[in-house]
Amino acid sequence: MIAAKKLSATADIKVFDDIPALQRKWQAAVRPGQVLPGYEEVMLGSLGRMADHIVLLKSQGDSYEVSRSGRYVQQWLGDERWDIPLEVVPPDCARALAEAANCALQTGRPHLAVAHCVRDGLVQTYDILALPTASRWGVKLVGAYINEQGPRYNLVDAIFSSTDEGIVSLAAIRNSENQAFDFQIVHHNQGAARLLRVALPDLQWRRLSEGGHALCLPEVTRWLLSMIAKKASGLEASGQLEIDSDDRNLRLTATAFGDLVSLTVSDVTEIKRRDASFRLLFDGNPMPMWVFEAETMRFISVNDAAVAHYGYERDAFLRMELKEIWPRDEWDAHTRAITQLDDSYQSERNWRHIKADGSEIQVLTYGRRVAFDGREGFLVAVVDITERRKAEARVAHMAHHDALTDLPNRVFYQERLAQALDHNDPERHVAVLCIDLDLFKNVNDSFGHPTGDRLLKQVAERMRGEVRGNNLVARLGGDEFAVVLTSDVTLNEVNEFAARLIEVISAPYEMGDDLEVVIGASIGIAISPGDGTTSEELMRNADMALYRAKAEGGGVHHFFEREMDRQAQKRRDMELDLRSAYVDGEFELHYQPLVDIAADRIVGFEALLRWKHPDKGMISPADFIPVAEDIGLIVALGEWVLRSACAEAAKWPDDVKVAVNLSPVQFRSRNLVQVVVAALAYSGLSPRRLELEITESVFLAETEANIATLHQLRALGVRISMDDFGTGYSSLSYLRSFPFDKIKIDRSFVKDLVERPDCMAIVRAISGLGRSLNITTTAEGVETMAQLEQLRAEGCNEVQGYLFSAAKPAGELDQLLQKFGCCATQAA
Structure with a gap:
């Protein structure tokens, strides 16, 4: 033992001296611009006693060759031959040398590794220093220095002792x-x-x-x-x-x-304690648990919770095999799962178990291999998820069904439609019907939402009675429903079904308390493959057909036509162009003069929005304004119009006003008053020179809020005018709701003023109403002197129209003011 220690110390000193010396020698051999030093500078020369400990490895692609080796290395390898593949030497030596050489070549630096080799039951530890070098032949060479470190020890003795x-x-x-x-x-x-x-x-x-x-x-x-x-x-x-x-x-x-x-x-003290704890946790656990024997699959222990939950007596339980609590149709699946058990197990699926009373429960099981009473077994814990599965089923049903009517919802409908299109032959027909209830809003407004909800339930029941087999009816939301006819249907069959469905829905509904409600239905229809091959296409096209049916007054069904798609595409293009036009500044304002008949001069201009498309030319406001309202762009656009019109009007004479049209959508933004104040402040225009024109549609929604906004605007000093008077539903009641400054007689009455007595009567009535209420009346669309004279005779205050001028850009208004400022009617 003492000799071994001395040898170990000597070896340690040698390693301590040799390895740093070789590392310094390698570093000194590196020349400027070189990646690796040359083989001759490192491996030849003053190596002395270290030469016996060096082996030279020649790189051969993915392997190495032992090119030269010293006597110490030859004893270590057990082979004195040179120029042999590294694979023929003992595997532990070959693996250690190859790993050290690979690391040295990859890093381009000396690499120090430690190798453990076992010989005759003795463990030996070696230092391996791999030195990467280059040769003039283009082959990479690795010189490896090998020396034993530390004492050897007997592996068996070490294990026995430790x-x-x-x-x-x-x-x-x-x-x-x-x-x-x-x-x-x-x-x-x-x-x-x-x-x-x-x-x-x-x-x-x-x-x-x-x-x-x-x-x-x-x-x-x-x-x-x-x-x-x-x-x-x-x-x-x-x-x-x-x-x-x-x-x-x-x-x-x-x-x-x-x-x-x-x-x-x-x-085994801890094992015994764990066993005792196991017994305590097993016997008293509220979760059903048992141990079954791995070989026989018989129960060898069950806890009280299992006895109570499954209803079998303990003795009966312990005489049973696992399969006796499995339903027969799951025997094979259970048996396969048991035979594939590892040391631990967790359910990857729900299992069904049979209780003593014959009822079935759904469970998850968790198991672990255990030694129990000297036998190999499995400890199993059971979680009864029967109620959870019922709850999940209810949640799943709710996720795919409408809470009010219990009809399938939009998600379920789209899934079923996609399946029908996937599973059907491309030549077979699948029909999609989009259904919207007519007059349903009147029911909600007149009788309240609870009545509306009861009505929707009755509508759903009627539809459910008409849609049978593999077909499906769903509620998409509100009073919108949809039907998919998945059978191979003909055009006539769909036509008859849609007509019958409208008839069924339109029959009177008894709502209780002697209340009878009558509604109708409009239906849009798209049929695959002609109207589309995907669920998205069919739904979109059926919706366009529904829009056409509603536009025709409702109570009808309409099949999709390609012209609808063309119109929809035109609408989508318009939306994209409008957004680009706003960003690119393609809009401009033109101004049409307002002429005071009594003073015979221009007293104001109406600002009219114009859009000159770079490719399509001038686009009518009647085409783009409704689209801008639908997409919400009218709010930003209207703000720009107000600001620009006020800024332009500030350049005119002080007694010339500017009139700006407001969209009902601008009232919904709830910041209209602030926008008007900002436009006036920005331009410096007096509020009394600004007229804001609205249509009666402003009163059709959120009446109280909109009237409050109008009062705030009027309090600023701004004049409020009602446009297109006489063309709506109840304009007279609006005059009583708000003190307008002006009403504008629609051009439809002025156009036929001379030829039609009824138009003359309407103009006379409106003018008289204006005089009685002290409200200015303005007639639009005046194009002839005869129309002008009639309007003058009936007491109309102001006129505008092509008789005087079309709407002009701001740069041409000075000419108009000079030309018509004093004698507009004579000049006309």
Whole structure:
């Protein structure tokens, strides 16, 4: 042992000196501009005694060749040959050299590695320093320095000495009659001394009969003697015994070889405690649990919770096999799962179990392999998810069905439609019907939403009664429904179905309390493959057909036509162009003069929005204004119009006003007053010179809020005018709701003023109404002198129209003011 230590120290010193010296030598050999030093500068020359420890490896693509080796290396490799593949040397040496060489070549730097080799049960540790070099032949060479470090040690002895378990060899002691009666310890390790709580020297050669430790218990001696007797009888002589020693539990494992017994001592105290805890947790656990035997699949233990939950008596449970609680149609699936069990198991699916009363439950199971009463088994915990699955089913149903009517919802409808299109032959027809209830809003407004909800339920029941088989009816939202006819339907069949559905929906509804409600339905229809091959196409086209049906007054069904798609595409193009036009500044304002008939002069201009498309030319406001309102662009656009018109009007004479049209959409933005104030402040225009023109549609929605906004604007000093008077539903009531400054007579009455007496009567009535209420009246669309004279005769205050001028850009207004400022009617 002392010699080994000295050799180890010498080796350590050698390694300490050699490795830094070789690293310095390699570094000194690197020339400027070189990646690797040359082989000759590093491996040849003053290596001295280190040459015996060096092997030269030649790189051969993915492998190496032993080109040269020193005597020490040859002994290490067990091979004195040169120019041999590295693969032919012992694998542990070859692997260590190859890994060190690879690292050195990859990094381009010396690489120090440690290798462990086992020879004749002795573990040897080596330092390997790999030095990458270049050669003039273009081949990369690696010089590897190898030297042993530290002492060698016996692997078996090391394991024997270091194990935590106690290892004891016992020899039987026989009496004069050749009967074994005692045992003597002939060998042991440190683990045995620690577990038996006896000093290491005191155990050697000690007899068990002398006492003093756990192996001296009488039951241990009897057990060991039985081992000797079994061996003498030619039987297998091995086994286990557990004993209690002080506060510990020890497990003894013995094997007899003639009169010698090999004994292993293990401390199983913690295992016993865990077993006790297991028993406590198993027996008292509120979750049903059992242990079944892995080989026979019979129950070997069940806890109280399992007995109570499944309803079997404990004795009955313990006579059963697992398959007796499985439904017969799942026997194969259960059996396959059992045969594939690892040490632990968790359900990847729901299982069905049968209780004692024959009812079925759905469960998840969790298992772990355990040793139970000396048998290999599985501990299983059971989670009953029957109620959870019912709840999940209810949630899934709710996710795919409308809460009010219990009809399939939009998500379910789209899934079913996609499936119908996927599963059908491309030549077969699938019909989509989009249904909208006519007059349903009147029911909600007149009788309240609870009545409306009851009505929707009755509508759903009627539709459910008409849609049968694989077909589907769904509620998409509000009073919108949809039907998919998945069978191969003809045009006539769809036509008859739609007509019948409208008739069924339109029949009167008894709502209770002597209330009868009558509504109608409009239907748009698209049929695959002609109207589309995807669910998105069919739904979109059916919706366009519904729009056409509603436009025709409702109560009808309409099939999709390609012209609808063309109009829709035109609308989409218009939306895109409008957004671009706003960003690119393509809009401009033109101004049409307002002429005071009595004063015979221009008193104002109406600002009119114009859009000159770079490719399509001038686009009519009648085409783009409704689209701008639908997409919400009218709010930003209207703000620009107000600001620009006020800025332009500030340049005109002080007695000339500017009139700006407001969209009902601008009222919904709720910041209209602030926009007007900002425009006036920005331009410096007096509020009395600004007229804001509205249509009666402003009063059709959120009346109180809109009237409040109008009062705020009027409080600023701004004049409020009602445009297109007489063309709506109840204009007279609006005059009573708000004190307008002006009403404008629509051009439809002025156009036929001379030829039609009824138009003359309407103009006379409106003019008289204006005089009575002290409201200015303005006639639009005046194109002839005859129209002008009639309007003058009826007492109309102002006129505008082509008779005086079309709307002009701001740059031409000075000419108009100079030309018509004093004598507009004479000039006309």
